Amino acid sequence: MTSEPATMTRSAEKPRKAARLTIGLAIAGGVAVVLIWPFVVTDLFVQHLVTLLMLYSIGAMSVHLIVRCGHVSLGQAAFMGIAAYTSVLLVMKLHVPWILAAGAGVLAASVTGLIIGPIILRLAGKYFVLVTFMFGEIIRLVFVEWISLTGGANGVSDIPPPAQMFLSSLNYYYLVLAAAILMIGLAVMIMRSQIGRTIDAMREGELLAQCVGVPTVRLKVIVYTIACGMIGVQGVLQAHFLRYIEPLTFGILDSLNLVVMNVIGGMTRLPGPILGAFFIVGLPELLRQYVLYQRVIFGIILIVVMAFLPGGIAEVGARLYGVYRKRWSR
Amino acid sequence: MNLALLCQVIVTGACLSAIYVLVALGFTLLFGIMRVVNFAHGEFAMLGGFALYYLYGQYGIPWLIAVPLSAVIVAFGSLVLERLVFRWFYQKMFQSMIGLMGLSMAIMYLGVIVWDSYERNIPPAFTNVLQIRDVIIPVDRVVVAGIALATLTAFYLFMKFTKYGLAMRAAAQDLEIAEAQGIGALAMYKLAFLIAIAMAAMAGALYGQIYALSPFMGERPLMMAFIVVVLGGMGSIPGAALGGLILGFSESFLGTFYGASVCTFVSFAVVILLLIFRPWGLLGIPE
Numbered sequence: 001m002t003s004e005p006a007t008m009t010r011s012a013e014k015p016r017k018a019a020r021l022t023i024g025l026a027i028a029g030g031v032a033v034v035l036i037w038p039f040v041v042t043d044l045f046v047q048h049l050v051t052l053l054m055l056y057s058i059g060a061m062s063v064h065l066i067v068r069c070g071h072v073s074l075g076q077a078a079f080m081g082i083a084a085y086t087s088v089l090l091v092m093k094l095h096v097p098w099i100l101a102a103g104a105g106v107l108a109a110s111v112t113g114l115i116i117g118p119i120i121l122r123l124a125g126k127y128f129v130l131v132t133f134m135f136g137e138i139i140r141l142v143f144v145e146w147i148s149l150t151g152g153a154n155g156v157s158d159i160p161p162p163a164q165m166f167l168s169s170l171n172y173y174y175l176v177l178a179a180a181i182l183m184i185g186l187a188v189m190i191m192r193s194q195i196g197r198t199i200d201a202m203r204e205g206e207l208l209a210q211c212v213g214v215p216t217v218r219l220k221v222i223v224y225t226i227a228c229g230m231i232g233v234q235g236v237l238q239a240h241f242l243r244y245i246e247p248l249t250f251g252i253l254d255s256l257n258l259v260v261m262n263v264i265g266g267m268t269r270l271p272g273p274i275l276g277a278f279f280i281v282g283l284p285e286l287l288r289q290y291v292l293y294q295r296v297i298f299g300i301i302l303i304v305v306m307a308f309l310p311g312g313i314a315e316v317g318a319r320l321y322g323v324y325r326k327r328w329s330r
Numbered sequence: 331m332n333l334a335l336l337c338q339v340i341v342t343g344a345c346l347s348a349i350y351v352l353v354a355l356g357f358t359l360l361f362g363i364m365r366v367v368n369f370a371h372g373e374f375a376m377l378g379g380f381a382l383y384y385l386y387g388q389y390g391i392p393w394l395i396a397v398p399l400s401a402v403i404v405a406f407g408s409l410v411l412e413r414l415v416f417r418w419f420y421q422k423m424f425q426s427m428i429g430l431m432g433l434s435m436a437i438m439y440l441g442v443i444v445w446d447s448y449e450r451n452i453p454p455a456f457t458n459v460l461q462i463r464d465v466i467i468p469v470d471r472v473v474v475a476g477i478a479l480a481t482l483t484a485f486y487l488f489m490k491f492t493k494y495g496l497a498m499r500a501a502a503q504d505l506e507i508a509e510a511q512g513i514g515a516l517a518m519y520k521l522a523f524l525i526a527i528a529m530a531a532m533a534g535a536l537y538g539q540i541y542a543l544s545p546f547m548g549e550r551p552l553m554m555a556f557i558v559v560v561l562g563g564m565g566s567i568p569g570a571a572l573g574g575l576i577l578g579f580s581e582s583f584l585g586t587f588y589g590a591s592v593c594t595f596v597s598f599a600v601v602i603l604l605l606i607f608r609p610w611g612l613l614g615i616p617e
Binding site for chain 2: 051062072119120124125127130131133134135137138141144145227256260261263292293295296298299300301302303305306307308310
């Protein structure tokens, strides 16, 4: 988030502390809001929507981690599918307790990432996009064609909730919220640590990073594995929340949506994917009557953002904040 | 395997290859010259299909005139998009990818609003079949392959023997040096854009007539263009031709004998392996 140069003078220390305080307050306020609002707004539809929002911000964060490494993955929904199908089939066919099945699902997603990561993360940008795109389609085809196991194009319905108490959407919301805070916290911790700075350095100049001794491929594989597990968390929670999965949910459109969330929100700032998820998941639900127009408008927004605003909403926010701070300090 | 079946496979393969090469050539041309990954390529094919639907199906213009006419109309109409959208993305590969996905979405759903999402048919131009002993060949596929072949030949001659073709090849090889020789980049961009879109629209018209027409029909040609271009090497023009031939014939062959899903699996797996071991494709140049 903050990308001030390391050679900062002492006089700059004070506003930096103030900025930290503001950010801390904002985060605390945000957490308080997401904890308390269900008691104020009791509309079930809104609860459902916000739960989906939280789920998608996990997914968007996963893609964000990969984007920060300098790669755009167009197959991330496939990992969501791997985790969802693993967990659901374990629960429904082998009657494994939910928590174990969910763990297995997340593990399956991250192990898949660990297996293909070392092969595909060596590829240059555009080839990586294409390979992940193809990989995603292959996984989706497996879901469609392996009918005896996955139920084919009809998908799996009547998925049981994790436990009886999670039949209530309020309780499920808190489960998802906990997971989202954990996952986003993990991503924030990674990106704000030494590793995060190494990742940023690697994206900006891969060769240079290699020269100063960064094991680039190994680092990318680690981040990729974590990201795949992260989106697995979304897959598992979403499957048991919507209680229905089908191959179409894990296709190219969903992978694309996750990338779009990052693009619209902002690709180089941590709040970006979350803002993007709010935008992409929230807006269509609120504009239900205009489904078709809304896609057209989305398309145009994508073009405009890519052409004129590569930093996304987060950049607009940061710029506004900068203007505000300048005025304030004057 | 009997002769009749083999002939059918070959004719279908030739027809599919011709369409794939048409789509992929435009895709690779845009990539080679402008570094733009045109995710909206399939949508231009769709527009071509609808242009033929109106020109031939509704207004009854003779088929042989309607096909090139629809390609030309779509290409010149798209110049507006070149000015409004594409121009911001020249030489920006990553931005173009996502921005043009947005364009694809916008055109596709505008198509749904205007034409609704159901599938329609362009009336067939040729219904008779060619029969040589027990070998039965539908005439329309032969004609489609023939038209595509004629277009490709014209494209080849243009690129090989005209001044503009030479300039375009130079721009595709190295834009800076081409500009230093006095080749106007923007003019080349416009020319390449026109040619690429015209070929995509023509492919879409032919594809829409053989299969079906709907606002969503662009996805498959785009996917095929992808595979073909990756097979042949991104930005390589002979590569696109070779890739199209390989994909068209293997799809026809595998699809006839093993079913469509096996065919998709195999083509995707081959492309992934190729990307891993030889990412610059069969005829491309490693960077």
